[in-house]
Amino acid sequence: MKLDKGQKLLFIGDSVTDCDRAKPDGEGLFQALGNGYVSIVDAFLQSTYPELQIRVVNKGVSGNTVRDLKKRWEEDVICQQPDWLSIMIGINDVWRQFDSPFIKDHHVYIDEYENTLREIIESARKVTKQLVFLTPFYIEPNSQDPMRIKMDQYGDVIKRLAKEYDAILIDTQQAFQSVFTELYPAAIAWDRIHPNATGHTILAKAFLRAIDFDWTKK
Amino acid sequence: MKLDKGQKLLFIGDSVTDCDRAKPDGEGLFQALGNGYVSIVDAFLQSTYPELQIRVVNKGVSGNTVRDLKKRWEEDVICQQPDWLSIMIGINDVWRQFDSPFIKDHHVYIDEYENTLREIIESARKVTKQLVFLTPFYIEPNSQDPMRIKMDQYGDVIKRLAKEYDAILIDTQQAFQSVFTELYPAAIAWDRIHPNATGHTILAKAFLRAIDFDWTKK
Amino acid sequence: MKLDKGQKLLFIGDSVTDCDRAKPDGEGLFQALGNGYVSIVDAFLQSTYPELQIRVVNKGVSGNTVRDLKKRWEEDVICQQPDWLSIMIGINDVWRQFDSPFIKDHHVYIDEYENTLREIIESARKVTKQLVFLTPFYIEPNSQDPMRIKMDQYGDVIKRLAKEYDAILIDTQQAFQSVFTELYPAAIAWDRIHPNATGHTILAKAFLRAIDFDWTKK
Amino acid sequence: MKLDKGQKLLFIGDSVTDCDRAKPDGEGLFQALGNGYVSIVDAFLQSTYPELQIRVVNKGVSGNTVRDLKKRWEEDVICQQPDWLSIMIGINDVWRQFDSPFIKDHHVYIDEYENTLREIIESARKVTKQLVFLTPFYIEPNSQDPMRIKMDQYGDVIKRLAKEYDAILIDTQQAFQSVFTELYPAAIAWDRIHPNATGHTILAKAFLRAIDFDWTKK
């Protein structure tokens, strides 16, 4: 188990992270962490390692691209001083290029994506002890699908940056890949983006494995 | 223009036909035809051929499979005595096999699909003058996608029955195909099933062409 | 087809244009263009000419007169830098004179109407490539009706300005005229102003014809 | 003043009578008489002739034609045993022929209108002391308007029946006519049917005059 006693673990991202979390705090009573993978990760941490006293905070905001993250980075990340910072961003950066192809202002192309990520990561690494990067994903098994190809390219940026910044990398696309032989995308997400409980559990399992969570611990 | 003066044109189907139409009537004031392709077809008929006095009725019901159509066939089709009957069914028959793979009671396999269709068509042809069959569709350009393959098979049933029963056939899958070179599915339907205004217009244009609608008529 | 690849087409007007569009943006996902003629025009453009990548924006606001347009012209038109600008205004300028006859502050008389139009058109022509003017209309076949007479006078201003500013002119009153022999106004608009789907389709067809839309293009 | 002490005065009709009255009772506390002409008539009766103890009941139902009245006549009129019975019906019988021209099932043509009226009047006259007939109306000054012509024909039926059955006749069309020189229809009713407070006051004044209401009584 990689987390130490009393650490704060902050998740930031888009609607997949948000999942109706309490705003603005993103922590506290009454399902404040939302109902997605962040809440599952927290529930497994608290039920299995209560003695570690991990504090989980959810700062996901629906619809966000990396451009939006940059605008709220100071308040939602730097001021929070998290020990661990988990970032999953890029889905909307890509999706808008496909669902709103003619509104180019809404697109975040790959150069801006990478440059903005570098900028916010640089600022974050001064206040956090450990970074976790989750690739953006697309619940589409056809690797020749144009949006899947683009999402994979954005995912490659994340993989490259993870190496560069010594972050723990979680390849979410690969995590979903494991069920594609048995489950059609519609059984996980009607729009191939917003996962149901099964899909969020796939993300949470991938995260927990990446931090060496001990499933057999009582 | 194939419709004659004073004829009643009834549409039946699932959520793509329904589109929040007035229930139970499916016709009348205040956008009673819903906001999908049925309403577009009606608006073009009324604005271009008001002298024909075509009466359009919408009997779509969200979530319906052919099994559901059969249950309400007597009341919603036979009692209505439509001159023209347009049927588009099969999407949910297929979709449930992919989004709820383990709830097999909710699946309508291809034999039941064809047999039930035959049964209701037989009963309908006694009261209607002209049948129109629209294939079920899937807004997925990848013809090797498993759900697309299955949907195409159900579409083939429709094509066969159209020939057999001398119905006008509308190949909706082909209609969508025409924009796939330019538009990604997400620009037409987030879940690849429920079309936005552009998608419904594609369906309506296909229908209007099939009845020899004269676009240049003032 | 008069529009070129990648152009932005902005519609501004009153409730007939607005039709519950997304505010403030007036474009984007989830039926952001509203449910009136703007959405129909867009759906025909996207489904027929997807390769042109036309970006349609709806800036209609219910209840607006030309006086209201002037107040938001800088933000809603100039800043948007549209290639094409379509204006339909004047209905409320006239209507208030008839439904609220004693509240004269709410009336916009014909001189103010023309002068304000000139002012905003002058400012717009510097940023747009092509203007489209739609006359205000009144779904009243009786040309001797006092409000119809007044609306026709405001329409004449539009016709004059179209000539003067080299704008494409769409005579909406004439467009509705074509169905009056068959349909009573109440079949198009209960209050003779807010069109139902048939009425909005009449407006959309007139617009599409004016830009040389090819109905036979697949 | 034609009403006697302790009499019950029942109004029946369509939405113009209904006006959000309490259902099913149509009398009692909390604005149970609705907010239209029935409430105005009642308020003037109670405030001016409280000693007469007139009991006013409102049995209007929105959308009703004479065909609907017949269905609920036994329960809503005969069982109520009103001393005075006021009937205003026919607007929807005519309107549907103009706003839903192709749904002929919804039309009540003039023969059915007259025959049904005769039938319900015959049954009512056995239980009531005095009948009051209000013509259906259309707030349209142009007497050559097709729907106005039709409404006048239905009004003529009412006039004829009033004579035949010795009912007090109230010519509502004529009552509205008196303001047409000064007010455009839109100042009374946006859809030329549902009156605003001014329009309902015109109806109430006509009713009160017909029963010899003394305006100068303190």
Add this chain to the structure above:
Amino acid sequence: MKLDKGQKLLFIGDSVTDCDRAKPDGEGLFQALGNGYVSIVDAFLQSTYPELQIRVVNKGVSGNTVRDLKKRWEEDVICQQPDWLSIMIGINDVWRQFDSPFIKDHHVYIDEYENTLREIIESARKVTKQLVFLTPFYIEPNSQDPMRIKMDQYGDVIKRLAKEYDAILIDTQQAFQSVFTELYPAAIAWDRIHPNATGHTILAKAFLRAIDFDWTKK
């Protein structure tokens, strides 16, 4: 008839005047004058004297005392420049002394009442042609009731000021008195303050009589 062509008549007061009027304007379409005596007065003016083109504005606000009127006097009265100004205030000034006896901050005693009235009347008389004062009232027939006694004292202030400022005086208490022999207060207002339709009609009749409204005019 005391009002001249084209005059503006503004009503100000508390909840009895307010009656759910449109805010902030207090005039316009869609029952903007509320559903109390102001709307009845307007409806009788428009239906009987449409040629006078009287513009009625309602600036009543629920719960107001004269202290509240003073705060909004500049905006709601002076800026409006009404030809006629009708004031009914004082009910809450008195009522709070009886329903909230220990919250003395909420009470407006008679000296403050008179002084504040003088102050706002002085400012109003410079912009209006004619003042109308309605006494506050209490729908309580027992003249020895303590709150009735107090309300009568406030009413006496109004009577005195009416004489002093040459205003038309409407003795609303006396108007209600006329029905007390026949109707118990609960038949007009459950809380003896907020009138039902009958009560508002009593107020409206008193107002219309005071301006020499001709009930026999067609």
Add this chain to the structure above:
Amino acid sequence: MKLDKGQKLLFIGDSVTDCDRAKPDGEGLFQALGNGYVSIVDAFLQSTYPELQIRVVNKGVSGNTVRDLKKRWEEDVICQQPDWLSIMIGINDVWRQFDSPFIKDHHVYIDEYENTLREIIESARKVTKQLVFLTPFYIEPNSQDPMRIKMDQYGDVIKRLAKEYDAILIDTQQAFQSVFTELYPAAIAWDRIHPNATGHTILAKAFLRAIDFDWTKK
């Protein structure tokens, strides 16, 4: 303390008893006893005599007269088999005579009131051990007020029946009388019927005194 261990105490009545109690049960979790005097009585019983395990049930229904009680007597009283039965009814029997004077069907005159009471009391005394009668009341200090006079007459019936049936009598009118020297009715009930918290506490104190509640018990 007159109640014995384990007894069931059932309250029946109108809106003063109802106070938004849970329906249909009238007991259980989540403020099921409503927010009026029944809840206050229960809270004092449970907090002071928890060892007595008194079960309190509230069967009040807003708007009820004794005529309504009779209709639901079998289900709401007899089937409940209460040890103690507390009845407060008559306010609406009287009130309707004053607020709806012309709707005589809604009035319950004093003979029907007494006879119906006798009938239901006779049936109840077979299943209950002790009856408690609360007089109906009117929060009006003026004993010459016509509705107060009538309410006192109905109260006299209750007093007579209490003696006759050996019931505990609670003179609610007298209970309110005690505060009239200091508090105006509006400080207890805006409509002189529905008490605020102070008024309900007056009722509860009177009830608790009548059952010899020991206020000094810890």
Add this chain to the structure above:
Amino acid sequence: MKLDKGQKLLFIGDSVTDCDRAKPDGEGLFQALGNGYVSIVDAFLQSTYPELQIRVVNKGVSGNTVRDLKKRWEEDVICQQPDWLSIMIGINDVWRQFDSPFIKDHHVYIDEYENTLREIIESARKVTKQLVFLTPFYIEPNSQDPMRIKMDQYGDVIKRLAKEYDAILIDTQQAFQSVFTELYPAAIAWDRIHPNATGHTILAKAFLRAIDFDWTKK
């Protein structure tokens, strides 16, 4: 892993099982399994063993005691023909004795609890292949707490029956016990009954362990 391919696993119980599941079906799209331990179990099954095609159904109903289960047993269990049946009941049977001590009708004492359980288990074992019994629990670490003592007694019944009927036993009380050294009950359930996400995860982990779920399977 004890479940076989294609088996149906049905959960029945009270609010801890229900968790806002879809009614009446308890399975299907859109989070139909609710948001409690049933959904977590399902999500882990589907994401880890998709090839097993397990069908999970949730038939929990809030507030239920074993008495309520019996009433709906035929419809909700027997007709469903589940291969696996998981039962968790008894919390409300006990709780009502403590939160509603004087409403003894709502209590289900231990004899009725055991007898009813035997009855429904007998009927279920004929249609299911495997039973799973979860003890009722109380998130209260103090084993001398009176309600905890009682809940433990009901839990003992479950343990005994599990042995007798060869059911898989899950000791939920013990599962919660494991976190009590670190977490106070309020961190898992404000009312010590309804678990938050952490509490439901404790239940789900216990269930998954009991069926030999392989956490390391990819």
Add this chain to the structure above:
Amino acid sequence: MKLDKGQKLLFIGDSVTDCDRAKPDGEGLFQALGNGYVSIVDAFLQSTYPELQIRVVNKGVSGNTVRDLKKRWEEDVICQQPDWLSIMIGINDVWRQFDSPFIKDHHVYIDEYENTLREIIESARKVTKQLVFLTPFYIEPNSQDPMRIKMDQYGDVIKRLAKEYDAILIDTQQAFQSVFTELYPAAIAWDRIHPNATGHTILAKAFLRAIDFDWTKK
């Protein structure tokens, strides 16, 4: 009775005090004092000592700790200039340490609790005549429960400060203790904090006893 004529009694605290009181005022018509112990105290004062004209104000705010009280002390206490000031705070200061153990920012430890209390009491004693301190409480009979132990420690601070500042002390924990022999906590508060009507009555009785309320006064 310790309160004198015309005094203002202000209550401040957390959700137990708040109970849905009117905001921001905390006094006035329509149950402005909320539905907890403050309202009960007020109702007993007004119904028993109306001649004292006590003005009760409720300034409780749900979720508050002493840290929150300090922020609003100037506005909600000092500006109000109460003669009597009743403070009950500390429940959330303790509770957050147990229900959100890892969010340490939300905890108010005992030193900060005492110091902040001293600070606000010092400032309040300059404007008030009499202070009343209620200990925070926990409806948990087990005195060895960790949260009960902590709450008792915070209660001891209150007891000490009461002595030091000459405040009337109300030991709420002891007040609840008296019913624990008969009632389980769940019968008073599901979450052992928010009392039902019985629990609020226990608090109100304790308060009224502390001010020498005379229960026998009529």
